[in-house]
């Protein structure tokens with residue numbers, strides 16, 4: 001049996017969802033899911049509209065029901081859903097009521113294991129209760145902190161015989177992995193619906209799952225730091241700011257030249273104006289890929305210049321960020337060493353040995369601790385606390401994906417206000 005490709009329409013605008021669904025169907029989507037955000041925003045009319053537009057496709061209503069199973073399942077089925085999804089975390093009585101309703105009105109019941117403490121035991125129980133499909137699902141917020149549905153799938157597959165659907169940040173590669181591990185249905189949201197070319201992206205997933213048994217190779221997982229760096233290299237500082245609830249960048253700290261992309265963990269320096277020992281000694285402390293971040297305390301005397309930059313470049317240090325002045329701007333530009341500063345002056349003064357390396361500092365108005373992630377580009381410099389780096393990177397990537405989709409719609413002739421339906425979402 002060919003695996004089923006279910007595309008989750010996690011949109012808030014019905015018209016956009018329908019357009020995306022059309023493109024996804026052209027790429028090979030089998031089932032279309034009215035995602036929870038769409039249902040919350042548009043209600044059952046989302047399910048009704050999808051059914052009317054796509055008569056030959058199964059419409060899945062991702063109700064995420066936690067209580068009153070009978071009513072919610074009934075209303076979804078009567079609106080056109082062929083599959084209704086409820087939460088496995090609910091009470092058994094809610095599952096039983098949902099099963100009764102699904103049987104009565106002729107649809108299948110999917111039960112979603114999102115956030116269930118013991119997914120294997122719960123899956124066994126849900127099968128006993130009459131669920132038709134088990135949903136192995138790692139939610140979007142959980143994905144952002146590194147959880148992976150494929151880690152749960154193996155155990156659940158061994159424990160139940162009913163169909164299994166898998167969801168949670170799947171792309172062409174991991175969707176194939178899910179099929180290779182025994183999934184019958186793969187649910188893909190973001191990686192299809194937010195792609196610049198939805199049809200091409202759905203097609204990639206389609207081909208990948210259809211040949212999963214033959215070609216799938218389990219890839220080694222990268223370290224969190226490696227993955228974090230790779231993602232930060234792909235996103236912009238505006239993406240990161242948006243991902244951090246519009247957090248500010250370093251104030252007045254600007255790139256020395258256009259086109260810099262700086263990513264790395266911070267080695268910090270608290271300096272005193274008119275001294276340059278500690279900033280330059282930090283080049284001996286910093287490792288390959290790290291960023292030296294200096295609070296200099298003055299825009300009128302530079303603790304850093306071309307020679308320090310050359311030494312760092314030789315060692316593979318990613319760059320320097322200075323709240324304060326820099327010098328030798330022309331030479332630093334010529335050797336293309338990534339540098340950000342708030343001013344440039346010719347004078348440096350003397351090395352004296354005051355200050356401290358790897359203390360907590362404030363740079364451009366932001367707190368920076370050793371090991372925090374620093375990301376700089378043409379827009380400015382963002383600081384991401386070490387303990388949230390992976391999560392912020394993943395969220396920034398989601399922001400980028402959403403923007404890619406919005407860009408496509410603008411290129412087709414709409415304004416940003418129209419694409420986002422800004423008027424509807426103004427605060428009332």
Ligand SMILES: O=C(CO)[C@H](O)[C@H](O)COP(=O)(O)O
Nearest residue numbers: 008167168169170188189190
């Ligand atoms: O139900 C959901 C979130 O709760 C999503 O629809 C599901 O996770 C699929 O989307 P994605 O592929 O973006 O994770």
